[in-house]
Amino acid sequence: MEKCSLIIVFVISILSSYGGVSVADEHSKIVCGEEIADQGEFGWSKFSEGRGEPYLELGDKTGLYEELRELLIEQSDDWQSDVRVLVVKAATGLIEGDRVLSEFTISKDLTVLPAQQFVFLRTPQVLELPPNEASADCKPESRKQALIETAQFSMLVQRSGVEINSEKFKQIAEVTQALEGVYDKYLFEGFPMYPWETFANSWLLTDKSIANGPPRNQLVLMHPAAGVVGAIGSGSDTDIGAVLSVEPIGWIHYSKDYESWYGVSLLTVFPSDRDAGIGVGLNYNFFKLGVTWHDYDDDYDNPTLFLGLDLYGFVDKKYRKYSTYKEKVEGLLLKE
Amino acid sequence: MAKNIVFVLHGVGEYSEDWLQADSTAAHQLREDAKQYGFFEGKNLDTYVEFVPILYDDVFLRILNHWSDLGDALGSAIPVMPKAADKVVKYLKKSDEDKWAIQFAGDVVLYWGFRLYQQRVVLRVLSQITKKVADTIASSDRVPGYHILAHSLGTAVAHDALHHLGTEDWLGALDHAPFDDPDGNDGAGDYAAYRDSLAGMKEDLGIANPFHPSLFQFETVTMLSNVSGLIHPSENPYHSIVRPGSASAEGAFTKNYLNVNHKYDPISIAGNFKMPRSWEMQGGIDITVDHVLDKEIHSADHYVAHPNVHLRLLQSYVDPYYASDEDVKAVKAFQKQNGFKNVADTKLKDKVKELVDIDGEEIDQLLSGIKKLEKLL
Numbered sequence: 097m098e099k100c101s102l103i104i105v106f107v108i109s110i111l112s113s114y115g116g117v118s119v120a121d122e123h124s125k126i127v128c129g130e131e132i133a134d135q136g137e138f139g140w141s142k143f144s145e146g147r148g149e150p151y152l153e154l155g156d157k158t159g160l161y162e163e164l165r166e167l168l169i170e171q172s173d174d175w176q177s178d179v180r181v182l183v184v185k186a187a188t189g190l191i192e193g194d195r196v197l198s199e200f201t202i203s204k205d206l207t208v209l210p211a212q213q214f215v216f217l218r219t220p221q222v223l224e225l226p227p228n229e230a231s232a233d234c235k236p237e238s239r240k241q242a243l244i245e246t247a248q249f250s251m252l253v254q255r256s257g258v259e260i261n262s263e264k265f266k267q268i269a270e271v272t273q274a275l276e277g278v279y280d281k282y283l284f285e286g287f288p289m290y291p292w293e294t295f296a297n298s299w300l301l302t303d304k305s306i307a308n309g310p311p312r313n314q315l316v317l318m319h320p321a322a323g324v325v326g327a328i329g330s331g332s333d334t335d336i337g338a339v340l341s342v343e344p345i346g347w348i349h350y351s352k353d354y355e356s357w358y359g360v361s362l363l364t365v366f367p368s369d370r371d372a373g374i375g376v377g378l379n380y381n382f383f384k385l386g387v388t389w390h391d392y393d394d395d396y397d398n399p400t401l402f403l404g405l406d407l408y409g410f411v412d413k414k415y416r417k418y419s420t421y422k423e424k425v426e427g428l429l430l431k432e
Numbered sequence: 433m434a435k436n437i438v439f440v441l442h443g444v445g446e447y448s449e450d451w452l453q454a455d456s457t458a459a460h461q462l463r464e465d466a467k468q469y470g471f472f473e474g475k476n477l478d479t480y481v482e483f484v485p486i487l488y489d490d491v492f493l494r495i496l497n498h499w500s501d502l503g504d505a506l507g508s509a510i511p512v513m514p515k516a517a518d519k520v521v522k523y524l525k526k527s528d529e530d531k532w533a534i535q536f537a538g539d540v541v542l543y544w545g546f547r548l549y550q551q552r553v554v555l556r557v558l559s560q561i562t563k564k565v566a567d568t569i570a571s572s573d574r575v576p577g578y579h580i581l582a583h584s585l586g587t588a589v590a591h592d593a594l595h596h597l598g599t600e601d602w603l604g605a606l607d608h609a610p611f612d613d614p615d616g617n618d619g620a621g622d623y624a625a626y627r628d629s630l631a632g633m634k635e636d637l638g639i640a641n642p643f644h645p646s647l648f649q650f651e652t653v654t655m656l657s658n659v660s661g662l663i664h665p666s667e668n669p670y671h672s673i674v675r676p677g678s679a680s681a682e683g684a685f686t687k688n689y690l691n692v693n694h695k696y697d698p699i700s701i702a703g704n705f706k707m708p709r710s711w712e713m714q715g716g717i718d719i720t721v722d723h724v725l726d727k728e729i730h731s732a733d734h735y736v737a738h739p740n741v742h743l744r745l746l747q748s749y750v751d752p753y754y755a756s757d758e759d760v761k762a763v764k765a766f767q768k769q770n771g772f773k774n775v776a777d778t779k780l781k782d783k784v785k786e787l788v789d790i791d792g793e794e795i796d797q798l799l800s801g802i803k804k805l806e807k808l809l
Contacts, residue, residue, distance in 0.1 A: 126754065227754055264642040265569055268602045269562040276559050279552045284498050291499060298547035304666070306551045306558075307600040 128240045129229025275309060281354040282310040287379065288406050293317050310354075316346030316361050321384060323404025325367055339367040341377070341384070341404050348379060356381055363388060365402055373400055382406045435482040436577040436651070436749050437568060439561055442489065443584030443657075443732065444536050452485035458581055458656065459483040461733035462749075465742040468762065471753050472746075480750040484564050488556045488589055492539055495549055536699070539585055540663055550592065550665045557593040562643075577651040579749060580686070583732040584657045584699055591660035594653070595672045598685045603640035645673050645685045652748045654690040656735045659703035670708060676715035688715040688748065692741055695722040696772065696784050697730045717744065723770040727783045738770075739763045 126132070226233050226243075234240040283289070289297065293316065301311040321341045346361025363377035363386040370390055377386030384404035440459055442451055452459055466472040542549050568576055582590035642648060653674060660669040669675075677684030691707040693700035707718040721738045728734055736742050739762040743755045768774055775781050 126752070131752070264603060265562065266566040268641070268643065269559070269566040271602050272555055272559040272562050276552075276555050279548075279555060283548060283552060284494065288502055290502060294546050294548055298545075298549070302547045302551070304547075305600055306555060306596050307602050307604065310548065310551075 126227040127244050128226060128231065128234035130240075130244050132244055271307070275306065278309050278354055282314075282350070286350065286354060287314055287316075287348045287357050287359070289314070290319065293319060312350055314348035314350070314357070314359070316343050316348060316359065316379075319343040319346065319361070321404050321406050323365070323384060323402055325365055325370075325373070325388065325400045325402050339365045339402065339404075341365045341386075341402065343377060346377070346379070361386075363402065365400075373402075375400075375402065377402060377404070434568060434576045435478075435480055436579065436751065437482050437484055437564060438579040438581050438749055439484050439486050439564070441486045441557070441580070441582040441586030441590045443586050443730075444489070444539055449485075449487060451487065452483060456728070456731045456733050458583060458732040458736045461736040462742055462745060465736065465739070466746055469743075469746070469759050470756070471750075471759075477746075477750070480753075484560070486557055486560050486586075488553050488586075489539075491549070491553045491556050492542055495542055536585065543585075543588070544663055544665050547665065553589060554593045554596055554666075557589060558597055561593070561597070577749075577751070579651050580653040581745070582653075582655055583735070584730065585659060585663070587655040587658045587703070587705075588660045588663040590653070590655070591664065591669050591672065591674050592666040594650070594674045594685055595667045597643050598641070598645050598648075598673045601640055602643070645683050649684070650686040652688040652690060652745075653686040654692065654745065655705070656692050656732055656741075657697055657700045657703060657730060658691050658693060658705035659699060661705035662703050669705070675708075676711050684714065686715075688717065690717045690719065690741075690744060692719045692721065692735055694729055694735065695720055696724070699730050722772040723767065724772055724775045724780060724784050725770060727780065729784060739766045 228234075229240075234243065283294070293314075296315050296317050297311060300315060301313060303311070319342065321343070323339050323341050325339045342364050343361035344364060346359055348357050348359035350357045357379070358381075359379040361377045361379060363375045363384075365373045365375075365386075365388050367373070367390075373388035373390035375386050375388030377384050382405055384402070384406070386402035386404070388400045388402050390398060390400055438459070440452060440457065442457075451457070454460065463477045466477045543553060544550065565578060580590050580594065653676075660674075666672075673683055673685040674689075675684050676686055676689035689707070689711060691705055693703070693705070707716055712718065719740060721735065721740065723734075723738050725734060725737055736745065739759075743759060743763065747754050772781065772784075
């Protein structure tokens, strides 16, 4: 067998608790006019490790399922708990337009497979499993039975693959829900991003993969905020003025849980009572602290302390009034 | 009793949780349509099928509200703060159903222009789908068939969501996750086995993902008024895994793919998804309808009303049902009565023509904008 030329299409971990599936009439399929259902009693956990040459190799479709079942039952006493079975040359079949496994060959390839796994390799052949009994494919009777049995087996195999991975599906559901929370923190609860910042971060820092989560860093770009400035230079006035701040460019880094963040930005401030200033600001969560220098016609030599807040998310909407905000910040500064 | 699951993705402007209850949805129309066929006499479609609404428009709404809040917060503090963003938000919010192009374009810009928002929307969809799959596999006595039924912008969202679902290494991060070991050594043993299992999956498939097309396939993906070829921030739909075929050689994520468009629907015309001919050999079905029941030809229920569409859906969703020769006659009969050239109501026909003519200009603008966006990105 040339493994390299084959394509792995189905890997099924077999759970010891798996006991087959039962199917109600509402979920049966029709092949050659016969209503068929998954064979719930067919226990996959009874597959065994084989030895030597392939167990079964059938080129035609006659009696496929029955022979397979008999062979497996016959050898069941010797089977071990570590199941490693390779199914090769499994072709696809069509039941009412649904593609299912049909023709197949079972072999063993025990060296490359982890314990308790099946591997199905499939060739792109298609075997029609027609619903209409009048179809030429449903004659003679032996061929019809073979098609029905093939369909039964195929349905079971296909559904088994999904069922036995149920725990992993649950984990993916948990992962996607957890990621939703992480994205919400980054987009709506973290350092507030204006549309142009979201745009820049989307295309400069965001990975194509969603499973990797949002970026750990954030680019700050022309970010406006509000604050107050107070001169801190020796001999200067201690007046406090309201100010619009803009961070032309900066950088933010998030903690592992995206609950907190810190960063540094180039800072410009535009007070109404003095000239514009430029400096450096630090961000920690919603707080901003910076030092700016203003042109008082004496070469930027008067440093000014900037204290700012990203109002969004810091206080309730009703408190986002400048008067309340200014009082708070002034209170903080005057205490010092 | 496990029912087959149909995930229904809405189009533009469905912000409410209970949108699937509306008469204009495909699910409602399918229930009504089923009643005319003998198989369903005395039976309820919901006995066989569970329609699961997948909501994502609430993310767009949250984004708009977030922008509005940002502008509001800063505007309150700094009265001179420019409110351009706020104005944009208000403009978008005001757009009603009659201004579908504005609403559609607004969602497209948010969805395609911002990868972070697109990923948030996709996660919104995936968390609902994966939870339902996990719940139904774990609790039912049989694994149901899973189907996707998407409409309008939902077709693009569905395409992206499925592409990410089937191609990402979702469980890779768990391999390194700290292990909570309440059961002591037994638990550690389980975890070791789990890690081995993940490692095996990763070795075989290249990724740790039970939704890899080799392990999981949707039964059908149906795109009504398909715009996935126009809006595809994740992967080009002509080359992605969201195509019909066998899970193996073709790596396809669905057994059957129904591409359904309407000859006079402006969105269908703009979407212009040309299903590759080769897909027809793999389970792809390409349908262009032209019936006119009312002027809401873009509506999902209008699409599904055509027997050529709903018979295929019913046959796919209801396991024991396949359309009889008698049932199939409904296709011709319906077309004979409601096909565009056969519609007796000339006023209605004129309205539809007018709709295409009027919206044509908006479509051109929309297409032009989207193409510019595509070049930019």
